[in-house]
Amino acid sequence: MPVTKKKTAAKKSNTIKLKFDTSWSYDPAPESKSAATIKPRYDLFINGEWQKPAGNKYFATINPANEEKLSEVAEANTADVDKAVRAARNAYEKYWKKMPAKERAKYVFRIARMVQEKARELAIIETLDGGKPIRESRDFDVPTAANHFFYYAGWADKLEYAFPNRRTEPLGVAGQIIPWNFPLLMAAWKIAPAISTGNTVVLKTAETTPLTALKLAEIIEEADLPPGVVNIITGAGETGAAIVNHPDVNKIAFTGSTDVGKIIQRAVAGTDKKVTLELGGKAANIIFEDAPIDQAVEGVINGIYFNQGHVCCAGSRLYVQESVAKQVIRKLKDRMESLIVGDPLDKNTDIGAINSRSQLETIQKYVKIGKQEGAEMYESSCSLPRKGFWCRPTLFTNVAQSNRIAQEEIFGPVLSILTFRTDDEVIEKANNSPYGLSAGVWTDKGSKIFNMTKRMRAGVIWANTFNKFDPSSPFGGYKESGFGREGGLHGLSAYVSLKV
Amino acid sequence: MGKTIINKSSLRISENGLEKKTSSKRLEVLKTYKIYIGGQFPRTESGRYYIPVNASGKKLANVCLSSRKDFRDAVVAARSAFSGWSSRAAFNRGQILYRMAEMLEGRKLQFIDELIQQDATKAKAEKEVDLAIDRLIYYAGWCDKFQQLFSSVNPVATSHFNFSVPEPTGVVSIIAPQGDSLPGLVSVIAPAIAGGNTCVVLASETKPLCAVTFAEVLNSSDLPGGVVNILTGKPSELASWFVDHMDVNATIYCEKDSITQKMIREKSALNLKRVTFYDKVNWYSGEGQSPYFIMDTQEIKTTWHPVENIAGAGGGY
Numbered sequence: 001m002p003v004t005k006k007k008t009a010a011k012k013s014n015t016i017k018l019k020f021d022t023s024w025s026y027d028p029a030p031e032s033k034s035a036a037t038i039k040p041r042y043d044l045f046i047n048g049e050w051q052k053p054a055g056n057k058y059f060a061t062i063n064p065a066n067e068e069k070l071s072e073v074a075e076a077n078t079a080d081v082d083k084a085v086r087a088a089r090n091a092y093e094k095y096w097k098k099m100p101a102k103e104r105a106k107y108v109f110r111i112a113r114m115v116q117e118k119a120r121e122l123a124i125i126e127t128l129d130g131g132k133p134i135r136e137s138r139d140f141d142v143p144t145a146a147n148h149f150f151y152y153a154g155w156a157d158k159l160e161y162a163f164p165n166r167r168t169e170p171l172g173v174a175g176q177i178i179p180w181n182f183p184l185l186m187a188a189w190k191i192a193p194a195i196s197t198g199n200t201v202v203l204k205t206a207e208t209t210p211l212t213a214l215k216l217a218e219i220i221e222e223a224d225l226p227p228g229v230v231n232i233i234t235g236a237g238e239t240g241a242a243i244v245n246h247p248d249v250n251k252i253a254f255t256g257s258t259d260v261g262k263i264i265q266r267a268v269a270g271t272d273k274k275v276t277l278e279l280g281g282k283a284a285n286i287i288f289e290d291a292p293i294d295q296a297v298e299g300v301i302n303g304i305y306f307n308q309g310h311v312c313c314a315g316s317r318l319y320v321q322e323s324v325a326k327q328v329i330r331k332l333k334d335r336m337e338s339l340i341v342g343d344p345l346d347k348n349t350d351i352g353a354i355n356s357r358s359q360l361e362t363i364q365k366y367v368k369i370g371k372q373e374g375a376e377m378y379e380s381s382c383s384l385p386r387k388g389f390w391c392r393p394t395l396f397t398n399v400a401q402s403n404r405i406a407q408e409e410i411f412g413p414v415l416s417i418l419t420f421r422t423d424d425e426v427i428e429k430a431n432n433s434p435y436g437l438s439a440g441v442w443t444d445k446g447s448k449i450f451n452m453t454k455r456m457r458a459g460v461i462w463a464n465t466f467n468k469f470d471p472s473s474p475f476g477g478y479k480e481s482g483f484g485r486e487g488g489l490h491g492l493s494a495y496v497s498l499k500v
Numbered sequence: 501m502g503k504t505i506i507n508k509s510s511l512r513i514s515e516n517g518l519e520k521k522t523s524s525k526r527l528e529v530l531k532t533y534k535i536y537i538g539g540q541f542p543r544t545e546s547g548r549y550y551i552p553v554n555a556s557g558k559k560l561a562n563v564c565l566s567s568r569k570d571f572r573d574a575v576v577a578a579r580s581a582f583s584g585w586s587s588r589a590a591f592n593r594g595q596i597l598y599r600m601a602e603m604l605e606g607r608k609l610q611f612i613d614e615l616i617q618q619d620a621t622k623a624k625a626e627k628e629v630d631l632a633i634d635r636l637i638y639y640a641g642w643c644d645k646f647q648q649l650f651s652s653v654n655p656v657a658t659s660h661f662n663f664s665v666p667e668p669t670g671v672v673s674i675i676a677p678q679g680d681s682l683p684g685l686v687s688v689i690a691p692a693i694a695g696g697n698t699c700v701v702l703a704s705e706t707k708p709l710c711a712v713t714f715a716e717v718l719n720s721s722d723l724p725g726g727v728v729n730i731l732t733g734k735p736s737e738l739a740s741w742f743v744d745h746m747d748v749n750a751t752i753y754c755e756k757d758s759i760t761q762k763m764i765r766e767k768s769a770l771n772l773k774r775v776t777f778y779d780k781v782n783w784y785s786g787e788g789q790s791p792y793f794i795m796d797t798q799e800i801k802t803t804w805h806p807v808e809n810i811a812g813a814g815g816g817y
Contacts, residue, residue: 164649165790262770262772263769265766265772266765266766269762269764269765270758270765277772279772434771449805453803460802460804461801461803461804462804463805464806465804468656468658468660468804470654472654472655472656472662473664474654474664474800474802475802476800478669478799479771479772480772483774485800488664488802
């Protein structure tokens with residue numbers, strides 16, 4: 001009986017399944033590597049100079065799309081961190097604190113412009129080092145990074161307008177630790193507000209994606225910033241720990257996993273260090289039956305497969321109203337088939353390489369867990385390159401709220417689909433998460449949008465859109481997704497203390 | 501209202517230290533000091549008590565020595581009250597805070613009496629009660645205004661309407677200033693609830709009387725039960741539970757004790773509570789009140805929506 005029923009339902013559907021195995025293939029359109037210069041080895045950028053690491057240790061950074069070595073970078077140890085913090089302190093006391101704000105602003109504007117001038121090179125290096133499609137680094141990461149510098153530069157001499165009835169003072173030396181998913185953009189998110197408000201910076205790049213931040217160091221050198229205002233160092237977790245634990249650091253800004261965020265919060269206990277944390281997420285993306293379904297499907301695809309799903313605010317939990325679930329899932333599967341997975345440097349590529357072997361293993365672990373928990377897996381039928389780290393766009397149906405793939409952050413191109421009937425039910429389910437970074441809602445009804453966006457406990461809510469960012473728009477989480485905001489007017493408070 | 505006069509001539513200290521009016525013909529009815537959870541006045545579930553003593557050695561009362569379980573019950577009450585309180589109209593919250601001030605004004609004498617028992621001079625006691633009332637009025641006025649001050653419409657470069665607004669963080673656990681009885685207590689409760697949070701508050705250990713009487717004010721002020729929960733007891737015993745609880749979103753601590761501060765920050769990492777220390781605030785001065793205290797327990801939510809942008813339709817008419 002059930003089989004017959006299924007057939008009837010299929011017959012009733014009046015849409016035709018799209019075929020993608022016809023003449024719709026694209027010719028390769030690779031961006032040229034020759035527009036970028038990568039040195040064989042990078043030292044640490046401390047006090048305006050390129051300095052050899054105290055331990056004289058270097059580690060390789062590879063292209064995750066083919067596992068070839070791109071360059072090697074220095075491993076900063078505690079002595080290097082100390083040197084960088086001292087340089088930052090010195091620069092803070094000697095130059096940066098005293099400099100008229102409008103002059104500080106001009107330095108930051110200068111950086112913004114130079115990032116724009118070198119946009120193509122930065123985009124190529126971002127894609128080589130991190131595996132993300134060149135279309136994304138070219139059209140999103142690099143321009144948004146430049147815009148962040150441009151946005152915050154303008155704040156430098158206007159801070160008295162930002163906080164009513166208060167005067168602002170910089171905090172001092174900011175220690176900043178950034179992740180590998182948006183390497184240059186995260187560096188910009190951290191450095192731009194910090195130096196515009198008069199702080200100096202020691203920034204550590206992620207282990208697997210140091211190159212664009214080092215390129216940014218070259219830009220900062222070229223922009224002639226006073227030595228030590230921005231110090232950029234490379235290393236792994238231990239280097240980050242040395243920054244967090246350094247007694248002369250006044251502020252820690254961290255973007256990364258919730259686990260590490262908690263370690264940092266414990267580590268700063270008993271100190272006066274101020275902290276902002278931008279951590280993990282498991283965003284609910286909700287489709288109501290009255291939503292424009294095709295746009296919603298496009299938004300869900302962008303929400304989870306943008307940057308291979310390496311996005312803390314990725315829409316990784318999809319809630320579809322039961323009445324349209326079948327239709328949405330079919331359209332999602334169709335759309336997944338049309339995603340081009342492969343060479344990140346190809347301008348037609350939609351999904352590039354997974355950032356590292358260890359991240360690929362994490363994703364594969366969760367796919368296995370999902371299957372074991374009884375969810376149904378579906379993946380795109382695309383072929384994958386032989387070398388490098390790859391994952392097909394994947395989705396799970398029949399997911400239960402309690403399943404680990406519905407609760408834990410996977411940080412990969414894996415979507416968990418759940419269904420609901422009523423508004424109250426989906427709010428309950430959406431908010432039933434320790435995270436609260438972002439959320440999405442798709443409906444054509446304005447009053448429903450405001451009801452949902454108001455009741456969802458998350459810092460960024462996209463209605464009828466997803467994964468949009470802007471320098472003027474604050475970003476950051478509720479609950480275990482961290483605290484503090486980056487971007488916009490609200491992003492300033494992370495780097496100033498208020499005085500009466 | 502006429503001038504307040506406290507007649508102390510009839511007050512005597514009895515052998516057991518509790519106050520009695522020996523000169524009056526009828527036996528005075530003593531007040532049982534309870535705690536305040538979910539709009540109810542239970543004694544502590546633990547059955548424990550302690551007797552705070554004032555400077556002249558007088559025993560103040562058999563005060564509840566609240567337990568971890570009392571705290572957990574209070575968090576449940578605060579969590580249940582959160583959705584209703586945070587979705588009240590801001591204007592309505594303002595009216596309720598104003599009502600709290602009205603009720604406090606009406607019971608001024610009782611508070612002054614208790615403050616004097618807790619070592620304040622009459623002049624100081626009057627000043628403290630006046631300050632507490634005025635502070636409630638101050639925050640009543642902020643309820644529907646701070647959002648306008650700390651919101652923004654963000655001029656994003658894409659075709660989207662984008663705005664950021666403050667929202668309450670949730671349940672706040674507060675260890676009230678220990679040095680005084682009333683102004684400190686009101687100064688930490690008012691901004692948290694003005695912003696739509698609910699809270700669990702531990703009163704001053706040595707001067708708990710006004711806190712319990714303040715709960716009675718709250719209970720007659722249209723404030724829904726569970727929005728403010730007040731416990732009495734020892735911070736040394738309860739502080740760690742205040743910051744351990746997984747259903748608490750933020751913790752406020754007002755003392756300079758660096759060991760407790762360290763413990764609070766360490767434990768806050770469990771579920772990443774927002775931690776605020778008010779260890780340098782003088783609650784008796786103008787700096788003891790500002791909308792920035794409200795913002796300490798607020799989150800910023802940013803909402804995006806596309807703006808139709810059809811090629812050819814243009815911006816003209």
